[in-house]
Amino acid sequence: MKEIYIDDLTGCYNRRFLYYWIENEIKRATRFVTKFALILLDMDDFRDINNKFGHSEGDKVLIEFSSFLQTSIREVDILVRYGGDEFIILMPNTDEKGMIELAQRILTNLKEIKIINYQILCSIGFAVFPDDGTTPETLIDQADSLMYQAKKEGKSRIGLKQEIVKKLQIPSPVTIGRDDESNWCLDQLQNYNTIFIAGEAGIGKTRLAFEIKARLKTPILLKGNAYAALSSVPYHPFKNMFNELINKDFGLIQRVFKQMPEIYQSEIKKILPAERVVRIAQPESLDKYRLYNSVSEFMNRISEIFSPDKTILLIDDLHWADRPSCELLDFLMRSITSNIKILGTYRVEEIKNSPLSDFWGIWAREKLYTQMTLSPLNKTQSDQLLEAIMGVVSASNSWPKTAAISKYLFISGSRNFSFLFIVSSIELGIITSRLSANTHSFPFQ
Numbered sequence: 376m377k378e379i380y381i382d383d384l385t386g387c388y389n390r391r392f393l394y395y396w397i398e399n400e401i402k403r404a405t406r407f408v409t410k411f412a413l414i415l416l417d418m419d420d421f422r423d424i425n426n427k428f429g430h431s432e433g434d435k436v437l438i439e440f441s442s443f444l445q446t447s448i449r450e451v452d453i454l455v456r457y458g459g460d461e462f463i464i465l466m467p468n469t470d471e472k473g474m475i476e477l478a479q480r481i482l483t484n485l486k487e488i489k490i491i492n493y494q495i496l497c498s499i500g501f502a503v504f505p506d507d508g509t510t511p512e513t514l515i516d517q518a519d520s521l522m523y524q525a526k527k528e529g530k531s532r533i534g535l536k537q538e539i540v541k542k543l544q545i546p547s548p549v550t551i552g553r554d555d556e557s558n559w560c561l562d563q564l565q566n567y568n569t570i571f572i573a574g575e576a577g578i579g580k581t582r583l584a585f586e587i588k589a590r591l592k593t594p595i596l597l598k599g600n601a602y603a604a605l606s607s608v609p610y611h612p613f614k615n616m617f618n619e620l621i622n623k624d625f626g627l628i629q630r631v632f633k634q635m636p637e638i639y640q641s642e643i644k645k646i647l648p649a650e651r652v653v654r655i656a657q658p659e660s661l662d663k664y665r666l667y668n669s670v671s672e673f674m675n676r677i678s679e680i681f682s683p684d685k686t687i688l689l690i691d692d693l694h695w696a697d698r699p700s701c702e703l704l705d706f707l708m709r710s711i712t713s714n715i716k717i718l719g720t721y722r723v724e725e726i727k728n729s730p731l732s733d734f735w736g737i738w739a740r741e742k743l744y745t746q747m748t749l750s751p752l753n754k755t756q757s758d759q760l761l762e763a764i765m766g767v768v769s770a771s772n773s774w775p776k777t778a779a780i781s782k783y784l785f786i787s788g789s790r791n792f793s794f795l796f797i798v799s800s801i802e803l804g805i806i807t808s809r810l811s812a813n814t815h816s817f818p819f820q
């Protein structure tokens with residue numbers, strides 16, 4: 376290899392080669408759809424050796440350390456002296472698991488040997504292409520920041536990322552606050568069969584619905600989700616609901632079906648998910664009212680089997696519901712037996728353009744529903760929520776203190792809203808867990 380790529384002191388590759396290699400490897404890994412990993416190692420307290428025993432002794436340690444690393448890596452791996460006492464191991468065709476194995480082996484072996492006469496330890500950061508970045512800079516940046524994380528946590532370790540993700544308890548195992556809201560709903564359910572829960576995205580509407588379910592101790596929750604992308608697909612929240620039921624207990628659905636008049640069965644089949652139930656050969660056109668009656672009948676029957684006492688039908692994110700679904704909902708609100716309670720959630724800011732807005736007036740006049748608008752948790756409650764989600768983590772010091780996060784959210788305005796929004800985005804996969812865990816890019820820092 377040309378000398379311009381070699382580190383004078385240790386004979387490993389140098390920084391210039393590092394960039395050359397990563398750029399090429401990115402092209403290769405992209406073409407062959409593979410991963411590669413890099414490990415950044417920084418010796419712990421190397422400065423002490425230089426200070427106490429002089430630079431030439433320091434240099435000997437560096438040489439010896441680099442040959443220790445050289446013997447630790449595979450033949451295909453490449454050792455680079457990144458600068459001073461920092462080294463990088465480049466691992467082609469390697470994912471996070473393989474990379475962590477090597478990093479851990481290095482840490483363990485270092486503890487068992489002496490480098491010249493010294494006990495040398497090091498702190499480790501890493502990055503995997505393309506999971507952690509797709510340019511040399513972002514990859515090295517992440518490795519660097521995780522290495523720094525390792526130092527902060529007490530050195531001689533790997534700066535963690537995955538562990539943080541695992542320790543984040545999302546969704547929060549306990550519901551914080553919402554006592555008044557839940558009780559209010561339970562109380563209202565004695566007079567109303569339908570409650571709408573309104574509020575901003577991420578404020579806790581769905582969570583409240585589940586809390587109500589828990590407090591009612593109902594074993595089943597018929598849940599249909601409306602989606603923005605499907606807002607023109609007729610009956611999609613109900614299709615979604617049937618789909619969930621079928622996935623949960625196909626046998627049960629069949630049993631309920633068999634009890635129903637055939638004419639109802641064939642009506643519902645028209646809106647059932649195609650994959651699981653054979654459709655009738657030549658679908659006749661949908662008879663709206665017969666369909667409404669069929670769905671209503673289906674719900675009555677399923678609630679009789681499961682929990683004759685009380686069942687909840689939750690239609691989530693109603694602001695995205697299509698018009699036929701709104702009409703069906705209208706029918707159910709009027710016709711369903713009173714042991715079935717309907718909960719609907721919607722975002723205030725989105726409801727104006729939804730077909731649902733045509734129904735409010737009539738429903739209000741007929742007193743068919745009641746509703747509540749959720750407000751954000753208060754400061755103490757949001758702190759409790761942070762603790763519930765991150766408690767385990769803050770104990771290990773590997774995560775910025777909740778207070779710091781709290782402060783960030785406070786500065787950013789509606790703190791509770793932003794927090795819940797981020798949490799639900801992680802849940803939905805809009806923000807990836809990598810982003811959430813990567814201390815470098817996580818917005819809380």
Ligand SMILES: Nc1ncnc2c1ncn2[C@@H]1O[C@H](COP(=O)(O)OP(=O)(O)O)[C@@H](O)[C@H]1O
Pocket residue numbers: 545546547549550551552553574575576577578579580581582583720760795796798799802
């Ligand atoms: N009171 C609460 N206690 C604990 N976690 C909550 C609470 N409210 C919301 N969350 C959590 O915050 C996230 C967003 O709440 P979610 O109910 O999905 O919001 P929305 O339905 O209003 O968009 C979820 O992870 C949820 O579990």
Ligand SMILES: [Mg+2]
Pocket residue numbers: 580581582691692720
């Ligand atoms: Mg929701």
